[in-house]
Amino acid sequence: MPQTPAPKGASPLRHGGAVAGGGADPVAGAARLSIAPMMDWTDRHCRFFHRLMSRESLLYTEMVTAPALVRGRALHLLAFSPQEHPVALQLGGSDPKELAEAAKLGAEAGYDEINLNVGCPSDRVQSGTFGAVLMRSPDLVAECCAAMIAAVDVPVTVKCRIGVDDQEPREVLPDFLARVSGAGVTRFAIHARKAWLQGLSPKENRDIPPLDYELVYDMKAQFEHLHLSLNGGVATLEEAEAHLARGMDGVMIGRAGYHQPWDILGAADARIFGAQAPLADPVEAAEAMLAYIAEHVAAGGRLGQISKHMLGLFAGQPGARLWRRVLSEGAHKPGAGVALVQEALDAVRGARESAEAARREGISHA
Numbered sequence: 001m002p003q004t005p006a007p008k009g010a011s012p013l014r015h016g017g018a019v020a021g022g023g024a025d026p027v028a029g030a031a032r033l034s035i036a037p038m039m040d041w042t043d044r045h046c047r048f049f050h051r052l053m054s055r056e057s058l059l060y061t062e063m064v065t066a067p068a069l070v071r072g073r074a075l076h077l078l079a080f081s082p083q084e085h086p087v088a089l090q091l092g093g094s095d096p097k098e099l100a101e102a103a104k105l106g107a108e109a110g111y112d113e114i115n116l117n118v119g120c121p122s123d124r125v126q127s128g129t130f131g132a133v134l135m136r137s138p139d140l141v142a143e144c145c146a147a148m149i150a151a152v153d154v155p156v157t158v159k160c161r162i163g164v165d166d167q168e169p170r171e172v173l174p175d176f177l178a179r180v181s182g183a184g185v186t187r188f189a190i191h192a193r194k195a196w197l198q199g200l201s202p203k204e205n206r207d208i209p210p211l212d213y214e215l216v217y218d219m220k221a222q223f224e225h226l227h228l229s230l231n232g233g234v235a236t237l238e239e240a241e242a243h244l245a246r247g248m249d250g251v252m253i254g255r256a257g258y259h260q261p262w263d264i265l266g267a268a269d270a271r272i273f274g275a276q277a278p279l280a281d282p283v284e285a286a287e288a289m290l291a292y293i294a295e296h297v298a299a300g301g302r303l304g305q306i307s308k309h310m311l312g313l314f315a316g317q318p319g320a321r322l323w324r325r326v327l328s329e330g331a332h333k334p335g336a337g338v339a340l341v342q343e344a345l346d347a348v349r350g351a352r353e354s355a356e357a358a359r360r361e362g363i364s365h366a
């Protein structure tokens with residue numbers, strides 16, 4: 001596995017913090033800004049890349065189902081690089097014993113947190129009684145969490161919706177939080193919209209049910225002792241800062257973090273954590289990936305498995321389109337590796353120079 005030296009200071013111990021209301025949660029501090037669990041997106045390569053840009057924020061895995069780990073013994077799904085800390089494993093499941101066993105496997109693999117998915121609406125997940133459908137069974141969720149908490153020493157957290165289908169979020173969500181926190185969970189990420197389990201695709205379920213941030217703020221006021229992160233539709237760090245200013249303990253960002261990683265992660269340490277940004281420029285992030293890519297390709301991996309997560313690195317900047325094009329057209333060709341990334345970087349540098357020359361020209365004509 002690629003083993004690039006850990007960024008200085010990237011230790012889970014630096015991220016400690018008392019949970020709102022007490023109790024030790026060594027990753028609560030990092031949860032001030034987290035990158036959401038996203039299937040096919042936040043795999044280990046993506047997380048390694050994200051971590052180069054932010055040492056402080058909390059990263060989540062894709063969902064891994066408890067049956068895959070416990071019954072399928074698919075332990076390769078737990079592999080990650082030590083540089084990724086602090087990193088949380090998200091589990092899917094609804095059987096307390098199986099989830100406890102899966103949580104134990106996750107903690108033994110070195111994850112800093114185990115998170116239970118109570119938000120994912122996909123059919124496959126519904127049929128296994130995981131994900132958002134569990135909003136209907138808060139006592140079962142509490143039982144699952146109690147079993148996981150008993151099995152591991154790392155924090156057990158929950159990512160949930162505000163309700164599903166015809167549930168009334170103002171009734172359901174406080175009841176859910178009360179019951180699940182009663183089992184010992186002190187940290188939640190709340191996707192501030194319902195999931196409609198019938199008739200909407202998972203993708204539509206991330207956009208169509210309306211966001212209700214006020215409800216999430218109200219939950220923070222009502223459950224002051226819990227650490228609550230708001231998730232859903234947060235597109236910029238300015239918006240994240242506004243939610244924190246409204247009293248939220250954390251903000252979890254999904255799609256914007258993936259599509260504009262530099263804008264979100266590259267600025268997060270300075271703006272959200274008051275720490276020094278590890279890198280000054282997205283070019284440095286690409287350069288810092290080269291050794292990791294070389295090792296992956298040398299071990300028989302494909303460039304595209306890593307470079308697909310890097311396509312948005314220059315989003316909104318000169319050269320963004322060229323960067324995307326060179327990588328997406330070339331990454332799947334046989335032999336593609338570091339040289340292609342360097343070629344794409346040269347294209348970005350060229351576009352930057354042209355943009356700078358045009359800017360100067362503009363100034364001299366002004």
Ligand SMILES: Cc1cc2nc3c(=O)[nH]c(=O)nc-3n(C[C@H](O)[C@H](O)[C@H](O)COP(=O)(O)O)c2cc1C
Pocket residue numbers: 036037038039040041062063090117118119120159191206231232233234252253254255256
């Ligand atoms: C491609 C993709 C895959 C996702 N997979 C998961 C998942 O495995 N577990 C989960 O809890 N949520 C998953 N989500 C939902 C996100 O974690 C997040 O709640 C959602 O995208 C809303 O946040 P955003 O508006 O900041 O993207 C996924 C979202 C996307 C876009």
